Amino acid sequence: MKAVIPYKKASAKSRLSPVLNQQEREEFVELMLNQVINSLQEAGIEKIDILSPSMYGLENMRTARVLLDKNDLNEALNRYLEGAEEPILIVMADLPLLSPNHIKEITSTKEDVCIVPGKGGGTNVLFLRKPSGYRVRYYGSSFLTHCSIAAKAGQNVEIYDSFLAGTDIDEPEDLVELLIHGNGAAKDYISQKFRLEISRGRVRLAPF
Numbered sequence: 038m039k040a041v042i043p044y045k046k047a048s049a050k051s052r053l054s055p056v057l058n059q060q061e062r063e064e065f066v067e068l069m070l071n072q073v074i075n076s077l078q079e080a081g082i083e084k085i086d087i088l089s090p091s092m093y094g095l096e097n098m099r100t101a102r103v104l105l106d107k108n109d110l111n112e113a114l115n116r117y118l119e120g121a122e123e124p125i126l127i128v129m130a131d132l133p134l135l136s137p138n139h140i141k142e143i144t145s146t147k148e149d150v151c152i153v154p155g156k157g158g159g160t161n162v163l164f165l166r167k168p169s170g171y172r173v174r175y176y177g178s179s180f181l182t183h184c185s186i187a188a189k190a191g192q193n194v195e196i197y198d199s200f201l202a203g204t205d206i207d208e209p210e211d212l213v214e215l216l217i218h219g220n221g222a223a224k225d226y227i228s229q230k231f232r233l234e235i236s237r238g239r240v241r242l243a244p245f
């Protein structure tokens with residue numbers, strides 16, 4: 038089995054621009070990427086590829102192999118899958134709450150495909166036992182799309198239901214979950230800039 042993390046640092050996480058500037062967003066995604074790599078390694082996954090449109094931010098990467106592909110996310114991943122000769126675990130880089138235990142459970146599925154849905158209809162993790170017979174289509178309601186791609190390919194699916202693995206960090210309110218549930222460098226970075234505030238019965242993000 039191999040893991041692949043699609044990653045683009047340049048101008049990353051535009052949806053966080055209301056609360057972080059470009060430099061901060063780029064620093065933050067790098068910290069999240071490193072946490073995802075650590076979780077994969079702690080789960081015992083030795084072969085980790087980062088699939089990126091450029092070397093930007095990856096010049097000193099030593100813990101994973103960097104593969105360059107300037108195509109968009111879907112085309113780059115589908116080219117990668119075409120050549121795959123072993124099961125592939127696709128893990129997004131914005132999952133600082135994904136633990137080694139989640140990864141072990143996802144990859145021990147009995148089914149052909151295991152999908153971790155993300156908030157709002159996305160796909161946070163996709164385990165493909167037979168990757169060469171599968172094509173991804175991220176964006177939009179990619180969770181539903183990935184279920185139906187599996188069905189059309191005759192592949193059985195397990196849906197891995199987890200709040201923490203399902204929390205990708207896309208929008209300012211997701212930083213609340215990181216401050217509540219996270220640990221490590223990505224959480225520390227955000228906790229230097231924001232604190233939790235309770236207002237109208239909800240925990241919200243507030244600047245220092």
Ligand SMILES: Nc1nc2c(ncn2[C@@H]2O[C@H](COP(=O)(O)OP(=O)(O)OP(=O)(O)O)[C@@H](O)[C@H]2O)c(=O)[nH]1
Nearest residue numbers: 043044045049050051052088089090109110129130
């Ligand atoms: N290889 C590759 N990875 C990408 C590309 N665009 C995004 N990614 C990665 O794909 C994953 C999901 O991306 P998004 O959640 O949309 O992240 P983003 O594009 O930085 O965020 P937004 O600008 O807010 O949409 C993350 O791991 C990104 O680093 C791309 O063009 N190529």
Ligand SMILES: C[C@H](OP(=O)(O)O)C(=O)O
Nearest residue numbers: 159160175176177179207
């Ligand atoms: C890539 C995309 O991420 P989202 O926009 O849902 O964070 C998806 O999961 O399909």
